[in-house]
Amino acid sequence: MSKGLIAVLVFVGVIVLSGVIFFMWGAGVYDKAVAEQESVKASWADVQAAYQRRADLVPNLVATVKGAAENEKSILVQVTQARAGIVNAQTPEDLELAGRKINTAINLAFEAYPQIRSTENFQDLQHQLEGTENRINVSRQRYNETVQVYNTYVRGFFKRFALGLFGGGEDFSIRKGFEASESAQDAPSVDFSGK
Numbered sequence: 281m282s283k284g285l286i287a288v289l290v291f292v293g294v295i296v297l298s299g300v301i302f303f304m305w306g307a308g309v310y311d312k313a314v315a316e317q318e319s320v321k322a323s324w325a326d327v328q329a330a331y332q333r334r335a336d337l338v339p340n341l342v343a344t345v346k347g348a349a350e351n352e353k354s355i356l357v358q359v360t361q362a363r364a365g366i367v368n369a370q371t372p373e374d375l376e377l378a379g380r381k382i383n384t385a386i387n388l389a390f391e392a393y394p395q396i397r398s399t400e401n402f403q404d405l406q407h408q409l410e411g412t413e414n415r416i417n418v419s420r421q422r423y424n425e426t427v428q429v430y431n432t433y434v435r436g437f438f439k440r441f442a443l444g445l446f447g448g449g450e451d452f453s454i455r456k457g458f459e460a461s462e463s464a465q466d467a468p469s470v471d472f473s474g475k
Contacts, residue, residue, distance in 0.1 A: 309442040313452050316430040320455055323423040327458065330416040338470075341408050345401045346472055409470070424457040431455060 433439060434452045443452050 306442040306446050309439050310446045313430075313434055313439070313443055316426075316433050317452065319426050320423075320430045323419070323426040327416070327419040327423050330412075330419040334412045334416060337408065337412060341405050342470065342472065345405045348401045349472075420458045427455045427457045 431454050434443065435454065
């Protein structure tokens, strides 16, 4: 073989090998961009799941605490009324009747609801609310971190070039991180009045 033919074959081989390497690099860039994009979607889904948890949990917790507080209120009213009967007793029979009413009210109270625990229920509600809001905050932070990693990846000069060549330039646009609404600065209120 002549030296010229060998040089041409080597040149063609280098071009073909360069093309294959470039194609493999571009495909790797594209695949990594897809993976980062899916991470962003999954992180946003986690934020949505935390929102749904809050929407499901908070009304049920509030209703449970309100129900327990109403039950305790009823018990305390019965005991207080029975005690008031003792104060208002005029005769020994009235006193005995009031004593029986107190015993009955106390026995019913402890049979129906063994411990007065509304303070504990309210504290548990506070802990649950705090925990739920913390989960939402952590999900938002993770989402923002994922968006940052994704944006950093797809904004690189050579990566943008490769994504454009592989037809995915528009599919891999820059994403915005979580942004709170202006009204989010105002803390939500928890209403126990039932209105």
